[in-house]
Amino acid sequence: MFPVLIVMAISTVWLRLSIVRTTYELDQTEGMIRNLSQERDQAELRLTGLRSPRRLQGIAKIKFGLSQPKADQVIHLRGAEKGIGGAIASH
Amino acid sequence: MGGRLRPTELGIEFRRRMTVLMVGCLLVAGAIASRAAYIQFWNNPRLEQMSRKQFQSKVLIRPRRGVIADRSGEPLAVNLEANSLAANPLKIENRRTLIRLLSKAMDLPVAMVTKRLNEKKEFVWIKRHLSEAEMGKLKRFKIVDADGDLLSGLWMVRESERIYPHGELAAHTLGAVNIDSEGVEGVELWQNEKMRGKFVSVEAIKDALGRPSLIDAVAAKHVEDGEPVQLTLDASLQYAVEQSLRDSVLKTGSKAGGVVVMNAANGEILAMANQPAFNPNMSGIPLDRRRNRILTDGYEPGSTLKAVLIASAMSNGWKLTDQVNAEHGSFMVQGKKISEAEVKEKFDWINLRKIIKHSSNIGAAKVALKLGADKYLKTLKDYGFGSKTGSGFPGEISGRVPARKEWQPLTLANIGFGQGVLVTPMQMTRAYASFLNGGFLVTPKLIKDDAISTETPKRVISEKVAADVVNALLAVTEDDGTGLKARLDGYDVAGKTGTAQVVESTTGTYSRSRHIASFIGFAVGVEPKLVIFTSLDEPKGVYFAAETAAPLFHDVLNAVVNRFSIPPRSETAPVKLAKGKSPHDRIQFSQAKAIALSAVNQLTLPDEPALQWQGATPKGQMIWKMPSLKGMTAREAIHVLHGHSFRLEVRGDGVIQNQFPEEGKALAEGDVVRLALVDP
Numbered sequence: 001m002f003p004v005l006i007v008m009a010i011s012t013v014w015l016r017l018s019i020v021r022t023t024y025e026l027d028q029t030e031g032m033i034r035n036l037s038q039e040r041d042q043a044e045l046r047l048t049g050l051r052s053p054r055r056l057q058g059i060a061k062i063k064f065g066l067s068q069p070k071a072d073q074v075i076h077l078r079g080a081e082k083g084i085g086g087a088i089a090s091h
Numbered sequence: 092m093g094g095r096l097r098p099t100e101l102g103i104e105f106r107r108r109m110t111v112l113m114v115g116c117l118l119v120a121g122a123i124a125s126r127a128a129y130i131q132f133w134n135n136p137r138l139e140q141m142s143r144k145q146f147q148s149k150v151l152i153r154p155r156r157g158v159i160a161d162r163s164g165e166p167l168a169v170n171l172e173a174n175s176l177a178a179n180p181l182k183i184e185n186r187r188t189l190i191r192l193l194s195k196a197m198d199l200p201v202a203m204v205t206k207r208l209n210e211k212k213e214f215v216w217i218k219r220h221l222s223e224a225e226m227g228k229l230k231r232f233k234i235v236d237a238d239g240d241l242l243s244g245l246w247m248v249r250e251s252e253r254i255y256p257h258g259e260l261a262a263h264t265l266g267a268v269n270i271d272s273e274g275v276e277g278v279e280l281w282q283n284e285k286m287r288g289k290f291v292s293v294e295a296i297k298d299a300l301g302r303p304s305l306i307d308a309v310a311a312k313h314v315e316d317g318e319p320v321q322l323t324l325d326a327s328l329q330y331a332v333e334q335s336l337r338d339s340v341l342k343t344g345s346k347a348g349g350v351v352v353m354n355a356a357n358g359e360i361l362a363m364a365n366q367p368a369f370n371p372n373m374s375g376i377p378l379d380r381r382r383n384r385i386l387t388d389g390y391e392p393g394s395t396l397k398a399v400l401i402a403s404a405m406s407n408g409w410k411l412t413d414q415v416n417a418e419h420g421s422f423m424v425q426g427k428k429i430s431e432a433e434v435k436e437k438f439d440w441i442n443l444r445k446i447i448k449h450s451s452n453i454g455a456a457k458v459a460l461k462l463g464a465d466k467y468l469k470t471l472k473d474y475g476f477g478s479k480t481g482s483g484f485p486g487e488i489s490g491r492v493p494a495r496k497e498w499q500p501l502t503l504a505n506i507g508f509g510q511g512v513l514v515t516p517m518q519m520t521r522a523y524a525s526f527l528n529g530g531f532l533v534t535p536k537l538i539k540d541d542a543i544s545t546e547t548p549k550r551v552i553s554e555k556v557a558a559d560v561v562n563a564l565l566a567v568t569e570d571d572g573t574g575l576k577a578r579l580d581g582y583d584v585a586g587k588t589g590t591a592q593v594v595e596s597t598t599g600t601y602s603r604s605r606h607i608a609s610f611i612g613f614a615v616g617v618e619p620k621l622v623i624f625t626s627l628d629e630p631k632g633v634y635f636a637a638e639t640a641a642p643l644f645h646d647v648l649n650a651v652v653n654r655f656s657i658p659p660r661s662e663t664a665p666v667k668l669a670k671g672k673s674p675h676d677r678i679q680f681s682q683a684k685a686i687a688l689s690a691v692n693q694l695t696l697p698d699e700p701a702l703q704w705q706g707a708t709p710k711g712q713m714i715w716k717m718p719s720l721k722g723m724t725a726r727e728a729i730h731v732l733h734g735h736s737f738r739l740e741v742r743g744d745g746v747i748q749n750q751f752p753e754e755g756k757a758l759a760e761g762d763v764v765r766l767a768l769v770d771p
Contacts, residue, residue, distance in 0.1 A: 034172070038172045041169065041170065041171050045171060045254060048165070048169070050255065053327055053330035054260075058332075064560070067655065068649075068653075072138075
């Protein structure tokens with residue numbers, strides 16, 4: 001009877017320790033996921049900032065000396081229109 | 092018996108006493124053990140609660156708020172994780188030093204930090220959404236160490252913070268969230284339920300400092316992130332429109348301004364700009380600056396309402412050529428004098444088209460009086476004036492059209508030329524959309540959904556009347572019309588100027604010095620059908636819409652045609668990109684006529700290879716020597732090839748890697764030119 005009790009007690013303690021250890025590991029992994037997710041969010045935010053119209057206009061004006069085209073300087077590519085959302089194609 | 096006890100008797104007495112003591116101890120120990128067993132094994136809700144409170148707590152898991160994107164998926168509102176500093180005042184050590192350091196690191200008043208750290212609670216916020224600079228100071232002051240651990244009693248909570256990556260872009264439409272990322276204004280408020288997601292409250296085990304440490308991960312998985320919201324706005328156009336509006340407000344010294352670009356076919360709002368602008372990433376912006384005036388502010392439309400009057404008249408049997416007597420510049424109604432906007436304008440008999448073209452107040456008043464209050468009021472109601480447009484945007488107002496019983500002849504005459512009614516810019520925009528779309532009243536749409544609406548828009552005027560109104564509005568941008576400066580070369584522009592006096596809130600009378608100048612119009616005969624509303628509040632100096640709002644309209648229309656590649660009527664057939672599944676199909680689609688050299692103007696690129704003439708076929712067809720186009724962008728290649736009837740087929744993006752025909756080969760007019768592009 002006594003050895004059985006001892007084994008049961010040790011098993012219970014071992015099980016409990018395993019649960020705690022696994023929980024900590026899960027916690028750490030989740031923290032890592034959260035950090036990576038945060039890094040991704042920041043990278044996406046930076047990307048959005050890099051392609052913001054304000055920045056692109058600044059580069060076009062200052063770096064390349066470009067200005068808004070006049071109506072007769074624009075070539076309209078009919079095939080490039082994608083409904084209303086279609087832009088002047090990069091072509 | 093009264094003598095001293097003998098040793099044997101002493102031993103017996105000692106054992107007896109010891110026995111009593113032991114039994115007593117055993118009884119006490121037994122009682123304690125029984126009590127412990129009772130507490131351990133028998134349910135006791137009160138004790139259970141006390142126990143739970145000691146080492147368990149509830150943690151609210153917030154989902155990620157849905158992002159807001161423009162119609163092309165460009166993010167306009169996103170989330171970032173931010174650090175917020177919290178404390179358990181009961182566990183704070185070195186209180187006075189800590190208060191001083193925290194106050195310095197986060198630029199908070201000492202009294203405020205003291206108050207928070209003296210609260211008898213286990214949790215208080217010190218400051219939420221810390222900046223990088225504040226985090227740096229906390230590290231410098233050793234409040235946070237290199238491993239990110241904090242001093243006793245403090246801890247960092249990671250929260251979500253709303254960021255608007257484009258700053259001022261569409262700020263009035265996007266709105267704002269509070270510190271808990273709950274929408275409080277604009278689309279953020281309107282779509283809050285959809286974007287906020289599902290919150291979950293989970294059990295957590297507290298550590299020695301009372302901080303939640305181990306969280307019920309299974310329960311936490313039930314958190315549902317918020318759904319994204321896609322707007323109908325086009326970020327690029329929105330930016331261009333905001334730039335034009337800002338420039339115009341600065342140039343005219345206006346107090347405020349607004350622009351709307353709406354698709355007349357389906358009511359989609361492609362751009363909606365307000366001035367003054369603000370950066371939604373900054374806090375403490377006054378409400379007056381944050382208001383989306385396009386929907387939340389009313390104004391007296393002035394002459395722009397004359398187009399609705401004309402539409403009403405023609406729906407009731409009038410023709411564009413019907414005339415009224417404009418009384419040579421002065422007309423009395425109920426003892427009040429109505430005059431033209433400009434004193435020098437004196438008209439006699441004037442037809443409906445000219446009333447619009449010259450913006451005759453007396454002409455409009457006469458038409459309104461002849462039409463009658465009942466018919467005109469019905470038209471205004473049909474157009475939705477005095478009611479919300481159904482856009483759903485929070486804070487939208489209805490405007491005001493006086494009740495029928497308030498309509499005196501003077502009221503009717505005034506409303507005829509746009510005074511005495513309160514409308515919103517959005518109501519006016521959709522009224523003009525009905526002229527462009529053949530007579531339908533569309534509902535403004537700001538949220539893009541792919542579901543095809545089966546609801547037919549309400550018809551407010553016949554197609555014939557709509558066409559006639561457009562005809563009249565075209566006259567406005569003719570050489571002697573009031574909207575000359577709205578004209579854009581290459582496009583037929585229809586629209587109407589409006590210069591309305593502002594009612595002084597103190598006296599209730601029309602101001603002589605404060606005006607709202609507006610222009611509403613569109614390019615005719617092009618696709619897509621887009622209506623543009625422009626307005627400037629209280630421009631300084633020359634305040635007439637013809638000199639203020641009309642040039643702004645011109646700039647916005649220019650941005651619109653560039654953004655959506657709307658070719659001008661004067662342009663010979665535009666270059667058409669080949670499409671289709673098979674090469675044959677693509678060639679068939681490439682029956683493009685060349686664009687004229689003159690249409691391209693001086694856009695030749697440096698070191699651009701030119702086409703060399705090689706000869707002609709017996710039928711007179713020109714033959715050219717194919718230049719090398721490798722390494723060019725498609726746009727650059729088009730510049731080289733334009734002016735000829737080549738059929739162009741472009742595949743891929745980036746720069747040209749392969750071309751057909753090869754360099755130096757013959758290329759005849761009408762031949763196919765195939766270009767394969769790859770990313771550089």
